[in-house]
Amino acid sequence: MPWKAEDAYSHTHKANTRSLQELWAKVANEALARTGDEGRAIREANAVVARQLDQR
Template sequence: MPWTAKDAERHTHKANSETLRALWVKVANETLERTGDEGRAIREANAVVARQSDETK
């Protein structure tokens, strides 16, 4: 089942804007489709959002 923006809010506090939540969803769903590993998908999405969040500061 694909993740939604609500899931992003549950998995990382850094997804604090609509843009970052959409990015998290995109990365998580693409990684899940590619690898089939939910844990890896969440970790990768969190890492991408964290990097993006740090770059905007």
């Protein structure tokens, strides 16, 4: 089941804006499709969101 932007905040509180939540869902779904591993997909999405915040 693909993740939606609304799911992001329950996995990382850093995704506190709509754009970060959409980015999280996009990365998580792409990683899941590529690897088939939900845990890895969540970790990758969390890392991307954290990097986005560090760049601000």
